[in-house]
Amino acid sequence: MENPFRILCAVDASRPAAAAFEQALAMSARRGAQLVLVHAVSKDRRYSWRAVERVAALAALRERAEAQNVSVRVRVQQGDAASVILLHARAHAPDLIVLGSHEPVGLSRFRFRSIADRVVAGAACPVLLIPAAHARATPAFRTVVCA
Numbered sequence: 001m002e003n004p005f006r007i008l009c010a011v012d013a014s015r016p017a018a019a020a021f022e023q024a025l026a027m028s029a030r031r032g033a034q035l036v037l038v039h040a041v042s043k044d045r046r047y048s049w050r051a052v053e054r055v056a057a058l059a060a061l062r063e064r065a066e067a068q069n070v071s072v073r074v075r076v077q078q079g080d081a082a083s084v085i086l087l088h089a090r091a092h093a094p095d096l097i098v099l100g101s102h103e104p105v106g107l108s109r110f111r112f113r114s115i116a117d118r119v120v121a122g123a124a125c126p127v128l129l130i131p132a133a134h135a136r137a138t139p140a141f142r143t144v145v146c147a
Contacts, residue, residue: 004033004034004071005034007033007035007094007097007098008094008096010040011037011039011058011061012039016099016100018100019130019134020100021061023128023138025070025137027137027139028070034070034071035065036072036073036074036088036092037075038084039054039058039074039076040076040080040085041076043078043079043080047078058074082122085115094125096125097119099119099129101114101130101131101132102116116129
């Protein structure tokens with residue numbers, strides 16, 4: 001396959017990101033897609049902050065993908081999460097971006113746009129948002145509702 005279908009999935013240690021990974025992995029395995037995992041290290045933290053845990057967690061995700069014969073690339077970069085995701089989306093030209101949906105709470109909901117909002121606004125391809133409560137990955141959709 002010269003130009004395989006490519007899915008970019010943003011991952012971190014959160015529950016919504018875990019749900020997004022499960023969805024992206026199921027879709028990649030079903031479709032034979034290449035999976036690109038992107039992790040942004042907050043610019044407010046040193047790059048080495050929790051590096052051992054980060055490396056282990058990303059290695060576990062890589063192993064799960066490879067166990068399902070999914071071609072996977074892992075990218076880690078420090079910076080604003082939405083900017084890092086969009087940078088790698090431009091570099092890897094995915095057919096789909098999969099993100100976990102974090103619900104901002106309190107005043108931050110009004111002061112800042114969410115990472116998902118910013119990625120959707122800046123992406124050149126479709127973006128699939130997965131809520132944290134999403135219990136089961138769906139490898140293929142039978143019905144899509146368009147508003």
